[in-house]
């Protein structure tokens with residue numbers, strides 16, 4: 001893929017080496033539109049991020065110059081599409097520093113990646129009386145697939161509790177890791193609270209007992225460098241659409257030894273070597289887990305997005321988001337009646353909050369009229385809401401394109417909300 005930025009990142013980085021978010025913002029065509037006659041302040045990247053021109057162009061270039069099915073054709077288009085698709089896999093491998101592209105499986109997203117592990121690994125490994133350990137801050141995508149796998153095999157789902165700040169209670173987590181624990185499946189970053197989990201310590205605890213660890217990286221992937229070898233996780237799942245790529249494409253990283261021992265989970269074309277009516281043999285990794293025609297354009301778009309983020313600099317993006325988080329948190333704290341939900345010491349740029357006496361949906365609706373897009377609801381993390389005794393929160397989440405002006409507009413919009421309900 002073409003590097004979407006000039007080599008010297010001219011214009012994207014200021015004299016102090018900080019990201020120039022206004023320049024980044026200009027790369028995202030959708031951010032130029034208005035909403036209800038107001039400029040758009042997009043603070044819902046935690047749900048789905050926007051796509052830069054480099055990604056839109058890569059997907060269009062694929063569709064207009066080389067689209068054909070992959071892995072099957074002798075003709076030029078099919079071969080070019082296959083080369084681009086497999087090059088995208090290599091870009092993903094490099095981005096997360098996996099040892100081999102055999103460890104990179106394309107899925108529709110995080111949800112599908114976790115279901116793959118819960119069904120394939122769970123189906124072959126999980127036995128009656130055993131346990132899967134998660135935490136109370138998981139997204140439903142990292143709860144329900146494990147409930148289903150546990151129910152199918154007579155196993156039990158166990159969840160480590162939270163502290164009032166929204167951190168995982170590490171002592172309780174360690175105590176729950178017992179001789180029956182067969183898998184630990186935890187978020188890298190909480191979508192509802194912004195908490196960055198101490199995954200290095202939790203993985204080390206699990207590995208001391210020989211228990212593999214799946215990280216739900218849906219929120220973690222975009223908010224800082226991810227190196228699966230350094231993390232030493234066994235599985236890492238993420239979605240393209242939360243890191244500036246299109247929807248419908250995601251990744252399961254799996255340690256090769258574990259993936260090799262797992263049976264295929266979906267049957268069909270591409271995942272087989274031979275098929276006869278009385279039996280089939282299966283393809284090698286990673287294709288063993290990729291039945292049917294994949295999202296070729298999506299994978300190419302994902303690679304372009306990862307190249308884009310790499311060119312911006314992942315540490316630089318993370319530092320930018322941390323600056324926005326600190327600034328927005330300080331300003332929101334000054335608003336009377338505003339309660340921050342989730343005050344972990346280590347947080348990504350996600351701010352969940354409530355306003356006394358005002359339903360989060362009303363906050364979201366009034367902000368929308370001001371052109372400010374935030375998310376309201378349970379954020380697919382109902383156990384988190386139950387823990388705080390809430391049905392919903394309002395959530396602002398930040399990305400590489402958010403500017404100080406976006407924070408000004410959020411704060412002004414919240415002033416308007418308070419005014420309406422005064």
Ligand SMILES: Cc1ncc(COP(=O)(O)O)c(C=O)c1O
Pocket residue numbers: 046047108109110111112139141142187189190191216218219239380
């Ligand atoms: C922490 C977390 N896990 C899993 C998911 C599910 O991602 P997807 O819907 O892209 O599969 C999300 C999406 O919001 C998330 O935030």
